[in-house]
Amino acid sequence: MALINFTLKHPDYITPWGEAAETSMDWFALTDGEYWLDVKKATLYEYTTEVLAGTHANSSHYVDFQIARLLEDLTRIFEAIAEPVPDAFYAIAQSHNYLYRFYEAAQSWFEHASQAPSADVDACYDSYDKAIEWIYSRTLTAAHLTYEPGISFFRNSNNIALVWNADHLTENNIPVWTAQNGEIEIEYQLFVHEIEDFGSRFFQAMDTQVQIAVEKNWGTTQINKQRLIQEQQDRKAAFQQKLSLLKREPFLRTDWHFINTQVTKMFS
Template identity: 40%
Template structure:
């Protein structure tokens, strides 16, 4: 489901230029990336978008893959926590929930002080579970938002990919949607990606150590050290998905706020 193709070592470009050119583990992860879910490819550009940009070598997101890994693994501790069934049902159509939350926020916008208190004490407590399980691919133009919501032994992966270019064409081939998986299968998917990625990076790092980089600065000893550190870090992050489910969120507060929101929209909006 998580697909990638590392750039050939001879095609990897360092950061900087001239005497300031440097090669690092980060840039060695330069790769195509696309996620495949039941016939939908996330991070795949439309034909029209490729024509618009004119110089893209691939139809897929092309950037150091470590950026995706860091964004993804950063929310593993949140993904591990199960959300209540009532809220899980909302993840089929989060846009409606977020629009309702905005309507609720607007009700309190008339008084600046009350609005500020309401924002942090009620509104943010209501919606924080959504953005804590989301990353936005912010390094990309119109980067997809990917969210991961666990409910006991299942997980729903939701993608928001709607983005049009200046000329009005769709940026991505995918449409907004979601897929549901068994949570153990999701963990195996992530584990499999890690195995494949670090196996390929073993080769990439070995080639980088053997290569004469001429004027490009590279600390080969540090490169080998960082490679080991990155792999260990990934394993540690993966273990967060496997550990006993954490229950740090006050879900009764969230569900009470949700009920209050629905009632106040009916009576005050």
């Protein structure tokens, strides 16, 4: 199975935006479906059977949302992913346990330092933010989900580590995600191939989706079919442009020495 997997709902089963007689349909809405990530040792964005108990009988185990949201959130961090992480930082980043111990230690430092009587809270936060920015800039978030898992991507030389945090519990202490916490390392070029493959499959599927939508009679639902066709082409071109960030020499130039200085200052 591919790294990134999805299914699209047929346009006949996608609920238009809006209420009653003022509904509309657009490209983003047509990407409604399910998605999940297969990282071999775990399936990300897969709900546990326990958390789905008591919901609608046809509830999917996977995230049910517009696939375009995943695409947008993922391509947003391509520039940061393309920049290799130095060995010393990669030693922390490639292990879930080490990575989140680092996060917790940085958070603990900030809470302690900012509560000191003479503390400059803004300066403390600035140090804290700079010490962890290299992590969250490489982390795929999902703010549209109630219990959003975090999936971070750290490139080092010819490899890339995927590290996830998905041990969320409901108020009744029911595990939300099957993946829990973990990490996996794969070749960077394989990762880029998987991303390219996802884009190819997604936009091929959307070609069909758009064609169905153009031929469909939407009744009173407002839809600009010419705009729909054009946005499909624009989105496809935009993805290819973002994809190129993963293939070329990295643009981003992080000041790792400065970050190391901040980290040393925090933990000395």
